[in-house]
Amino acid sequence: MISWRRWHAQLVDHIVLIAGALFMVLPVYALFAATTHAPGERIRPRLDPGGSGLENYLEFLTSSAGFSGDVTTVSMLLNSFFLGAGFAGLKVALSLLAAYALIYFRIRFSTAIFAVLLLTLMLPLESRFLPTYAVVADLGLVNSRAGLILPLAASGLGTLFFRQFLMTVPDALVESARLDGAGPLKFFKDILLPLSVPTAAALFLVLFVNGWNQYLWPVMVTSEEGTYTLVRGMQFFGTTSARGTMLAIVAILPPALLVILFQRQVVKGLFDGSH
Template sequence: MLNNRRLGSRIFDHAILVLGTLAMCLPVYGLFAATTHPAGSGIRMRLDPGGSGFENYGNFIVGSAGFSGDITAVTMLWNSFVLGAGFAGLKVVLALLAAYCLVYFRVRFASLIFWILIFTLMLPLESRFLATFTVVAQLGLVNTHGGLILPLVASGLGTLFFRQFLLTVPDALLESAKLDAAGPFRFLKDILVPLSGPTAAALFLVLFVNGWNQYLWPVMVTSDEAGFTVVRGLQFFGSASLTGAMLAVAALLPPALLVILFQRHVVKGLFDGSH
């Protein structure tokens, strides 16, 4: 009787998971299926795949648009990748260094500094865009990758994650490093960085998706068509066009693949802490 209850419970649990997966994936498949039909058939959600998928996506990859002809799928995907990877990578490095200083150095008003960093999480990112754009324009970073990435690299969230992780590192490791005559840089490089690997990987993936999906800041800081990101391209082409629909499908693939491939690292880094 008990085994039958367990079997029924498992079947019910798996049915819920399957239904939830279908509910999330079906709209994406419907959009993809719509892009495989001829261009003149219109864009609407459908489940039947067409026979023009290779032709449509071939033209999508090699085609160009815009007044200057610089808007291409490859260029937009590359710009989004640079933004996402630079955004995430620099945030992780800066957050780890900030947490390292707050935990292992006698910084005056360290607690106050930490709570100010936490307070920044309560402020919407868009609330400081106007002031940030003024600084970026004065530095001549408009229409550059540096202008896209550098103003967004400070991360209170990343500092919080790394600080909480570093507080769990045993003090014996620090004492052993001191006995081995290891300085602060060597202690960070040889001990803390390897230990922080899962946390850094998980945080990188989350921040990469966040950077990949940025819309307002790229709109403000890039007026050159060669600097358009995927999300900016969606606004340019519109959701009702075939190119816009294919761009929406392409925009989903890199973040989805990263999350699927490294989901174990995400769970381990964010919830297990590798300790």
């Protein structure tokens, strides 16, 4: 009787999980099926796949658009990748260094500084765009990858994660490093950095997805067609056009694959990285 109840509970759990997965995947599939029909047909979500999918996507990947002809799928993919990777890499590096300084150096008002960093989490990212754009324009970084990435590099959330992780590092490691004559840089490079790799990798993946999906900031800081990202391209082509819909499908794939492939590492790094 107990085993039957356990089997029944597992069956219900699986039904709920499968239903939830279908609920999330079905809209994406409906958009993909709409892009597989012959060109000229009205783009609308549908469940019946067409026979022109391969032809449509080959033409989509090899063609160019825009007044200058610089709007290509490959260029938008590269721009989105550089934005996501640079956004995540700089945030992880700066957050780890900031947390290291707050934990292991005697900084006056370190608690107040950390509180200010946490307060930045309460501000929507969009609320800082106008003054940030003015600074980027004054520095001549508009329509550049540096202008896309650098203004978004600081992260209070990343500092919080790394601070909580570094607080779990045993004091014995610090004392051992001092006895061995290791300075702050050597201690950071040889001990703390290897220990932080799981947390850093998990945080990098989360921030990469966040950077990949950035919309408003790329729209504000890029006007040249060669600097468009995938999300910016969707705004350029329109979400009801065939190319805009195919861009939406392509934009979903890299982050989704990364999360699916490394979901266990993400969970372990973010919530179990101290063990």
